Every structure is written in C-alpha cells, then in structure tokens.
Amino acid sequence: MITAADNSWRYFGLPRTGSTLLHRILQLPPICGLASDQQHDVLPMEYPGKHIISVRHPFSRAVSLWRHLRYQKGLAKYGRLGEDGHIRPLSEEELPFREYLQWRPWLEDFYRLTLMEWLQPIYEARDNRQRTVHHIIRQEFLWEDVQAALPQLRGMPAPEPENRSRAARCAVDPYEDPWCRQQVLEWAQPDCAAFGYSMTVPENLGL
Numbered sequence: 001m002i003t004a005a006d007n008s009w010r011y012f013g014l015p016r017t018g019s020t021l022l023h024r025i026l027q028l029p030p031i032c033g034l035a036s037d038q039q040h041d042v043l044p045m046e047y048p049g050k051h052i053i054s055v056r057h058p059f060s061r062a063v064s065l066w067r068h069l070r071y072q073k074g075l076a077k078y079g080r081l082g083e084d085g086h087i088r089p090l091s092e093e094e095l096p097f098r099e100y101l102q103w104r105p106w107l108e109d110f111y112r113l114t115l116m117e118w119l120q121p122i123y124e125a126r127d128n129r130q131r132t133v134h135h136i137i138r139q140e141f142l143w144e145d146v147q148a149a150l151p152q153l154r155g156m157p158a159p160e161p162e163n164r165s166r167a168a169r170c171a172v173d174p175y176e177d178p179w180c181r182q183q184v185l186e187w188a189q190p191d192c193a194a195f196g197y198s199m200t201v202p203e204n205l206g207l
Contacts, residue, residue: 001041002026002033009050009134012042014118015110016064017054018139022146025159030152040110042121051122052149055115055195056139058188059181063174065111066100097174101183116190136195 002011002023011026011033013019019039026033056064067089074089081088104112119133135149143158174180185192185199192198 001036001038003036004049005032005034007049009052011052011054012119012122013039014042014054014115015040015113016061016068017056017115018137018142019054021142021159022054022137025146025153026150031150040118042118050134052135052137053115053119053133054137054139054142055191057197058114058191059175059184059199060139061115062101062184062188063097063170066095066097066174069100069107069111070095092171097170097180098177101180101187104187114188114191116194138195 001013004010011022013023023035023039025031027035070089070091071087073095075087077090078088080086100111106112122133135145137145137149147154147156181199
C-alpha cells in the first residue's frame, strides 16, 4: 500500500496487477508516496482520501499467479542458482496450469483470492460502494490510467517494466483449454462484472 505524502489518496496494490512496478513509481519523485510494510495491504479503516487500485484481466492474472507459484516452488526445490542468485522455476510440465487451478481453493490468499475478495475490507468500511474506489488502474493500460489518476505524471515517459524475462509466453497457451477457461470464469466472475472484463481474451494479454 502507498499513501500520498499529503494523505489525499491511497493506492492498494492487488497481487499480479502491476503492483510492484506501481509501488516503485509512486515512491519516486514527483509523487514521493509512503509505503507500508506490506505491499498488498488492504486496510478496512475509514479513510478521508481517495482510493486507487490496480486490476487485471482475470485470465491473465490467473496465469501470472501460476507463474509466480512456479517460481516460489522452484526456489523451494532448487534454491538460488549461480552467482547472480538466479531462480529456476518449475516447468509447465512440473506444475501445469490445470493443476494450479485444481489446487487454488486450498492455497494461501495470495494465490487464491479474487480481486473483489481482496477489496472486501474497504467495501465493507463504507456505506456507499460507488464512492469506495475512485481510480482504477488497468494493468493492460497501466501508464495511461496512472496518468489519469495522478496528473503530476502526465507527459512523463512510461517506465520500463521489471523482470521482463518472466513475461515469456507460455509454451502451450492455457486459454486454448476450455476447462481452464471455465474454471477461471467461475472463480473470477465477480471481477469480470466489477471491472468490465469478459473471458474473450484481447490481443494484449500476451499469454
């Protein structure tokens, strides 16, 4: 979570929505926001300022969560490799996307919760849900939406994303599996409804 220096807004970085990049941007000039100890904190308390969140297409986010889990499982299995501390993720064969979806309900919150479940504390803290979130940053249009939410950044060049090597396309496109599409749709239907996504994957998902 990032809070504006003048306490006028808070950004809640939901997992796998570009939050790592946004945390870096929002702590640098000209914003100079203040970070909490936990990147993905969503506090239930009343707050006088605006709420900013980041979201992502549910299927793309599910694939990103799966990739993150493969890195964490690879770290646990192989440790860090080489002088640069390289992490070898589990391969797609060692941990298939289908297997992640099957086990997702029993995994920790980071891999299990929908975006709407992450946001439940702040929705419950206010009577008028329509006023709870003031700016939504879509991962697919991240820099455009950031500049709309924070005019101080307008005209500045878009930052380079980190960990670009992790964004390599899947060997087998998970979206081609009808069972996977249906599982993600059933899990993330509230996110689709809340943020205007459909399970028709746009070209810029980059799976």
